[in-house]
Amino acid sequence: MSVAATARTQFxxxxxxxxxxxxxxxxxxxxxxxxxxxxxWAVYDPLKIVGRKLQAPSLSHWLGTDALGxxxxxxxxxxxxxxxxxxxxxxxxxxxxxxxVGAVAGFFGGWIDSVLMRIVDITLAFPPVLLxxxxxxxxxxxxxxxxxxVIVVWWPVYARLMRGQVLDVISRDHIEAARAGGAxxxxxxxxxxxPLSWTPTIISATMDFGQVVLLAASLSFIGLGAQPPAxxxxxxxSDGAAQFYSWWVAFGPGMGILTLGxxxxxxxxxxxxxxxxxxx
Amino acid sequence: xxxxxxxxxxxxxxxxxGVATVAFFLSHFTQADPLSALVSERQMNNPEVxxxxxxxxGLDRSVPEQYLIYIKNxxxxxxxxxxxxRRPVLADIAERLPAxxxxxxxxxxxxxxSGIALGVLASRFHDRIPDYLARLxxxxxxxxxxxxxxxLLLYLFTVKFGWIPGPGRLDAxxxxxxxxxxxxxxxxxxxxxxxxxxxxxxxxxxxxFVLGWSVTGIISRLVRASMLDALGQDYIxxxxxxxxxxxxxxxxxxxxxxxIPTLTIIGYSFAYLITGAVLTEAVxxxxxxxxxxxxxxxxxxxxxxxxxxxIGATAFLLTNLITDVAYAxxxxxxxxx
Numbered sequence: 001m002s003v004a005a006t007a008r009t010q011f012x013x014x015x016x017x018x019x020x021x022x023x024x025x026x027x028x029x030x031x032x033x034x035x036x037x038x039x040x041w042a043v044y045d046p047l048k049i050v051g052r053k054l055q056a057p058s059l060s061h062w063l064g065t066d067a068l069g070x071x072x073x074x075x076x077x078x079x080x081x082x083x084x085x086x087x088x089x090x091x092x093x094x095x096x097x098x099x100x101v102g103a104v105a106g107f108f109g110g111w112i113d114s115v116l117m118r119i120v121d122i123t124l125a126f127p128p129v130l131l132x133x134x135x136x137x138x139x140x141x142x143x144x145x146x147x148x149x150v151i152v153v154w155w156p157v158y159a160r161l162m163r164g165q166v167l168d169v170i171s172r173d174h175i176e177a178a179r180a181g182g183a184x185x186x187x188x189x190x191x192x193x194x195p196l197s198w199t200p201t202i203i204s205a206t207m208d209f210g211q212v213v214l215l216a217a218s219l220s221f222i223g224l225g226a227q228p229p230a231x232x233x234x235x236x237x238s239d240g241a242a243q244f245y246s247w248w249v250a251f252g253p254g255m256g257i258l259t260l261g262x263x264x265x266x267x268x269x270x271x272x273x274x275x276x277x278x279x280x
Numbered sequence: 281x282x283x284x285x286x287x288x289x290x291x292x293x294x295x296x297x298g299v300a301t302v303a304f305f306l307s308h309f310t311q312a313d314p315l316s317a318l319v320s321e322r323q324m325n326n327p328e329v330x331x332x333x334x335x336x337x338g339l340d341r342s343v344p345e346q347y348l349i350y351i352k353n354x355x356x357x358x359x360x361x362x363x364x365x366r367r368p369v370l371a372d373i374a375e376r377l378p379a380x381x382x383x384x385x386x387x388x389x390x391x392x393x394s395g396i397a398l399g400v401l402a403s404r405f406h407d408r409i410p411d412y413l414a415r416l417x418x419x420x421x422x423x424x425x426x427x428x429x430x431x432l433l434l435y436l437f438t439v440k441f442g443w444i445p446g447p448g449r450l451d452a453x454x455x456x457x458x459x460x461x462x463x464x465x466x467x468x469x470x471x472x473x474x475x476x477x478x479x480x481x482x483x484x485x486x487x488x489f490v491l492g493w494s495v496t497g498i499i500s501r502l503v504r505a506s507m508l509d510a511l512g513q514d515y516i517x518x519x520x521x522x523x524x525x526x527x528x529x530x531x532x533x534x535x536x537x538x539x540i541p542t543l544t545i546i547g548y549s550f551a552y553l554i555t556g557a558v559l560t561e562a563v564x565x566x567x568x569x570x571x572x573x574x575x576x577x578x579x580x581x582x583x584x585x586x587x588x589x590x591i592g593a594t595a596f597l598l599t600n601l602i603t604d605v606a607y608a609x610x611x612x613x614x615x616x617x
């Protein structure tokens with residue numbers, strides 16, 4: 001069998017039926033569907049008082065009502081919009097910044113590499129939540145600032161990943177051949193190195209969505225992210241902490257964070273098996 | 281080896297300087313008025329306080345001079361004064377450190393023991409149902425928000441079942457033991473107050489479970505992988521051939537070899553524990569650094585929150601150093617670059 005054919009068979013075996021991947025996709029597709037269409041079918045307004053306050057779950061309010069009498073289920077469903085939007089923005093920006101820095105550092109080496117990687121080291125020296133809290137507090141409370149804070153914490157991870165990958169690829173023969181063929185630095189980097197360096201970043205980014213949702217929600221829980229009355233999950237759990245004896249106020253939003261995190265994790269895990277079987 | 285340790289030691293002050301620089305930027309440039317990061321709003325109208333703060337932090341000087349003064353103050357342990365408690369931030373942190381340490385130690389204990397147990401179990405039943413269950417449990421631990429699971433479990437076990445005392449480190453009527461280490465369990469034993477010891481342990485149970493569970497997955501994943509690796513080696517075959525039982529093969533022959541890589545991850549999971557401790561403490565009203573950080577952030581108490589980040593980063597860097605050095609000693613095969 002030719003090498004290409006072996007590789008293809010290998011790829012097909014990796015694509016075999018994976019229950020975890022299917023479950024992960026179902027969860028994420030469900031939440032994306034909810035985020036896109038909730039306006040069309042929500043039976044209550046997430047910001048309006050629709051009943052007595054702090055009602056336990058019932059047929060008319062499946063997850064009960066909160067301290068003001070708003071429907072917790074509807075607020076939870078609306079909440080996915082904040083979490084998805086923040087995590088997409090944070091992951092895309094962090095991957096862009098981190099990959100750029102990592103690729104430049106790995107490709108050029110020398111003092112550029114040293115300076116960039118020391119910045120990465122220093123950022124990674126902070127416990128993530130504490131740095132995110134300090135940045136968010138300095139910028140002032142708000143969802144946008146919380147997102148910036150999470151980006152500040154998150155990009156160095158991708159920088160390290162991409163640098164390692166670029167260093168690995170750059171030592172291969174075909175790069176030497178391209179260089180000998182007179183390819184410019186820019187062409188080397190964009191055409192010959194980066195296309196071979198993306199896989200770990202994609203896998204890691206998929207896994208990170210859930211963690212980013214969690215960190216952003218943590219900031220909101222502390223009061224540095226989304227502000228009331230926004231139905232954001234972290235802020236809703238904070239409401240739940242204030243209503244300790246009404247467990248249902250916090251239940252829905254926590255399930256949201258948990259399921260979204262599990263979903264992205266299942267997909268990321270399967271992606272790793274499919275794209276990079278050696279790693280497992 | 282010595283060279284490696286020395287080089288790592290030298291890098292620490294440089295990294296700390298970098299960390300302090302980040303803190304300087306945070307406190308000076310993100311705010312419209314750097315003064316607002318040093319003087320609380322209510323005192324802004326008090327010209328004496330404003331002048332004193334300007335003088336102390338050199339705000340009337342140029343930015344490079346301000347930076348030098350900032351670093352000088354940090355070196356002498358001056359992290360500024362908290363707006364909220366009106367005490368030096370360092371004193372606040374020192375007072376709350378033992379509570380956090382005690383929580384983190386117990387959480388680490390739980391996370392390590394459960395992580396190793398789940399990892400060994402998963403490797404023994406590789407790709408069978410116990411393996412999947414162990415991995416799911418571990419994954420749940422690292423995905424579930426601690427500020428949510430803590431809240432629900434606290435409700436369940438205190439209100440519904442009444443098995444666990446409420447939040448805090450001790451019952452309100454319990455007498456705190458005299459201060460020795462600040463760790464209530466240790467101090468109570470030293471003072472011979474056995475009832476207080478049990479009470480402190482009872483209070484630690486739930487928060488250290490919630491916090492420890494978040495690192496179970498990190499540890500069990502690595503133990504599983506290293507156990508699978510170890511179980512495929514010849515010396516396992518040899519042990520089985522000479523008739524060693526299953527438990528003995530797993531625990532005496534495979535596990536010690538699987539523990540070397542695990543050692544590092546246990547050290548690094550300290551970072552996750554600090555992160556998790558911040559939110560766990562907030563839920564359990566645990567009077568440690570984490571809840572101090574959360575209260576500070578909620579009140580935009582800049583000196584306090586930046587001070588906690590600085591201390592956290594320092595602790596983090598030192599733990600990683602200790603872990604790396606311990607790893608190098610435990611595994612001489614590893615050539616350190």
